[in-house]
Amino acid sequence: MKLYDNAAFTSPRRVRIFLAEKGIDIPREEVDVLAGEHRSSEYLAMNPDGTIPLLELDNGEYISETVAISRFFEHSCPQPPLMGNSAEEKARIEMWQRRIENRLTNSVATYFHHATEGLGERDRYRNPEWGQKNRIVAIEAMKQLDSQLEGNEFVAGDSYSIADITALCAIDFARAVDIPIPDDCPQLERWYQQVSQRESAAA
């Protein structure tokens, strides 16, 4: 088993934190995105989408998509559960996980690639107006999270879950591209300090 990883990007960090919370240590190989390694014919043969992270299973199969990789480990190493126990918990965690992906992670990424320098020449198409629209959506999403964290210790309730991992990585990505947590979001700031101090956050 091997994880194709990259130290600088948001999605592979989500998997590293997930693994750290479960105490799982597997071999990792760094993919040099800035050198275009994820676009090499060798990498595309493993993952036609060219995305990172990518998990090579012991049976030789490749699994792409951050949450699909996480789900493999949720079921092969169930403790501690990061995707919920009961049907209600699983649904609530998945709801928040997807809300954050759709409205925060994806909006920050779109802003980064379309309205900033992004990945330089590797971002061949840019639509700055669309990028700026997404910046507004990202800030709205932070305010929604702030409301949810009023009365909830973690994003999906009383327990730390994959929704917290997704939110933490999205917020750190946003901060890196100059979309800070708004001043009127004290609960989000409180939660951000708390989850950033977990040992897994450094993974």
Next chain:
Amino acid sequence: MKLYDNAAFTSPRRVRIFLAEKGIDIPREEVDVLAGEHRSSEYLAMNPDGTIPLLELDNGEYISETVAISRFFEHSCPQPPLMGNSAEEKARIEMWQRRIENRLTNSVATYFHHATEGLGERDRYRNPEWGQKNRIVAIEAMKQLDSQLEGNEFVAGDSYSIADITALCAIDFARAVDIPIPDDCPQLERWYQQVSQRESAAA
């Protein structure tokens, strides 16, 4: 328990097919999107995102997000499994499910809202260039699906799964907005005919 539903849109259809495959029948309430009912203060109090479908649980909690709703039923009514049995199967199905959402469903929706008449005055912001870019991504995604279906009866392998539901609904959405299955995709066409004939497809 109650499902807030809409007969014309793609996401609620995904949940209806999922329920039909499991033989689950629950009360449904139609939300009149064209009349703006999903933007009413009453609806937004249940789901601040204003999205449909929305599931009201027996404990009074509301679950939004198509796949979160589906996952609730996958765990409360496990048979037949539509999200996989083993950790490997669950990961493979989730990978395809997300590839299709990211590259096909979302691209078709972006094309619809930005480069066509969309929802008329309800689509307050339009970026036609971005819409057209997404049309190209949608067609590429269909070609990737065609390759995957070469040698696989269903999208994620030998068994019908939520990935087939997501793909069927995305393809029907694409057809409705004049993005047909490309002529050079015989496996996708074969699969499309097959899954369209299941009783659940009419749900």
